[in-house]
Amino acid sequence: MSSTEPERLDALEVSLIHEAAELFEAADHPTLLRLAKSFVRVVEIIGSVYDLRHLLELIMRESERAVDAETSSLLLYDTESNDLAFEIALGPKGDEIRKIRLPLDENSIAAVSALRRAPVNIPDVRKDPRWNKNVDEQTKFVTRSILAVPMLRQGRLIGIIEVLNKRGGCAFTEEDVNVLLILSSLAAIAIENAQLYQRSLQAERLAALGQAVASVSHYIKNVLTGLKGSITLIESAVHDGDYHILDRAVNVLKRSYGRIAELVKDMLSFSKGRNPEQVPTDSNQVLLEIHDMLVESARTRGIEIATELEPDTPILLLDREVLEKVIMNFVENALEAVYERQQTDYQIEGRVTIRSRYRDGELSIEVEDNGVGIPEWELSKIWTAFYTTKGTSGTGLGLAVSKKLAEDVGGRVRAVSNPGQGATFVFTLPALAIESPDMLPTLDDERAPDSARPT
Numbered sequence: 074m075s076s077t078e079p080e081r082l083d084a085l086e087v088s089l090i091h092e093a094a095e096l097f098e099a100a101d102h103p104t105l106l107r108l109a110k111s112f113v114r115v116v117e118i119i120g121s122v123y124d125l126r127h128l129l130e131l132i133m134r135e136s137e138r139a140v141d142a143e144t145s146s147l148l149l150y151d152t153e154s155n156d157l158a159f160e161i162a163l164g165p166k167g168d169e170i171r172k173i174r175l176p177l178d179e180n181s182i183a184a185v186s187a188l189r190r191a192p193v194n195i196p197d198v199r200k201d202p203r204w205n206k207n208v209d210e211q212t213k214f215v216t217r218s219i220l221a222v223p224m225l226r227q228g229r230l231i232g233i234i235e236v237l238n239k240r241g242g243c244a245f246t247e248e249d250v251n252v253l254l255i256l257s258s259l260a261a262i263a264i265e266n267a268q269l270y271q272r273s274l275q276a277e278r279l280a281a282l283g284q285a286v287a288s289v290s291h292y293i294k295n296v297l298t299g300l301k302g303s304i305t306l307i308e309s310a311v312h313d314g315d316y317h318i319l320d321r322a323v324n325v326l327k328r329s330y331g332r333i334a335e336l337v338k339d340m341l342s343f344s345k346g347r348n349p350e351q352v353p354t355d356s357n358q359v360l361l362e363i364h365d366m367l368v369e370s371a372r373t374r375g376i377e378i379a380t381e382l383e384p385d386t387p388i389l390l391l392d393r394e395v396l397e398k399v400i401m402n403f404v405e406n407a408l409e410a411v412y413e414r415q416q417t418d419y420q421i422e423g424r425v426t427i428r429s430r431y432r433d434g435e436l437s438i439e440v441e442d443n444g445v446g447i448p449e450w451e452l453s454k455i456w457t458a459f460y461t462t463k464g465t466s467g468t469g470l471g472l473a474v475s476k477k478l479a480e481d482v483g484g485r486v487r488a489v490s491n492p493g494q495g496a497t498f499v500f501t502l503p504a505l506a507i508e509s510p511d512m513l514p515t516l517d518d519e520r521a522p523d524s525a526r527p528t
Contacts, residue, residue: 411443
């Protein structure tokens with residue numbers, strides 16, 4: 074087991090707890106039965122809850138119920154400051170109590186229990202010099218009796234559980250001590266599990282953040298290289314009076330600006346939700362425009378872009394901008410994949426095909442390529458933000474943005490692949506067919522786009 078993997082109660086421990094519960098139930102003793110149910114509930118909590126604060130609150134409520142206490146608190150041991158911090162404090166004054174810390178070198182019942190690694194049961198706190206009155210003074214809560222037990226894990230102090238004021242005015246019994254010791258052991262396991270889980274989650278988040286920063290940084294660095302090149306061209310033109318090369322510099326500036334603008338747009342699209350802006354759209358026309366925009370650059374790489382669009386597709390009510398953005402991303406990724414394969418397979422005739430189909434209120438568009446393909450283990454990762462296989466030439470946002478935009482308009486995306494042979498990306502979205510002017514949405518003429526206004 075790795076150091077960050079949460080530890081579970083093993084099958085024998087769980088079995089013993091359930092067997093004990095069955096024996097208590099068979100004895101028909103109300104108190105024992107209540108305790109048995111508490112144990113079972115705590116075991117279930119440990120296996121199903123990883124939110125540390127919620128987990129501790131559940132355990133504390135079970136502790137109160139098991140020993141019939143008015144209220145309770147849980148203190149976690151801070152190894153750096155060598156003190157106890159009130160992590161959970163139930164009851165009406167809980168918020169005030171959570172501000173208090175108890176040093177182990179000061180006299181308090183919790184500190185004594187922590188130092189001794191043993192329970193401390195005080196029937197009447199007013200008669201015990203170890204009682205720290207500061208807590209009651211700050212919270213205006215009247216403590217009569219208190220039972221504190223340490224939470225230990227393999228000899229290490231995790232914290233302290235305290236229950237206050239046995240109901241009925243009695244003192245906590247030896248039976249209560251034993252019950253709370255068992256619960257504290259279970260609580261220690263639960264806390265350690267949750268802490269390990271949170272550390273693991275934090276490590277994953279930091280790794281993802283590092284990958285994101287690295288991807289964007291490399292991409293921006295490439296853009297800055299282009300900007301630097303254009304500046305050099307401008308300086309050379311001014312110095313030598315060779316102004317005809319300014320056209321080249323301006324083209325580089327435009328491309329660099331476009332790349333930065335696209336990056337910013339992608340990041341905004343990924344970070345914010347989008348309200349669908351449905352307008353009557355000729356989907357085949359949109360796909361043909363994408364074809365026309367990219368066909369020439371594809372041809373220079375020896376790649377053909379073909380279209381197989383379903384004829385007689387009706388005018389559809391959909392978000393045109395999302396359709397264009399998603400399919401543009403798919404086609405550009407397909408061109409990159411084909412070009413990558415061409416670097417090692419010189420005989421390949423590069424091909425990207427855009428297909429469309431409209432059935433039962435859904436528009437489905439496929440972008441198929443005969444590029445390098447995607448390994449099966451990588452298919453689930455390609456939709457993750459900042460995950461890229463393009464090295465420093467991509468940000469890893471394109472497909473993540475496509476997925477988010479698709480979901481924003483109620484659509485979905487998927488990919489299938491035959492590694493080494495190619496891949497197919499599919500975008501499916503709901504789209505109402507507009508068969509007559511009566512089906513056009515009612516829009517304010519001042520706000521509606523021209524294409525959406527009735528004529």
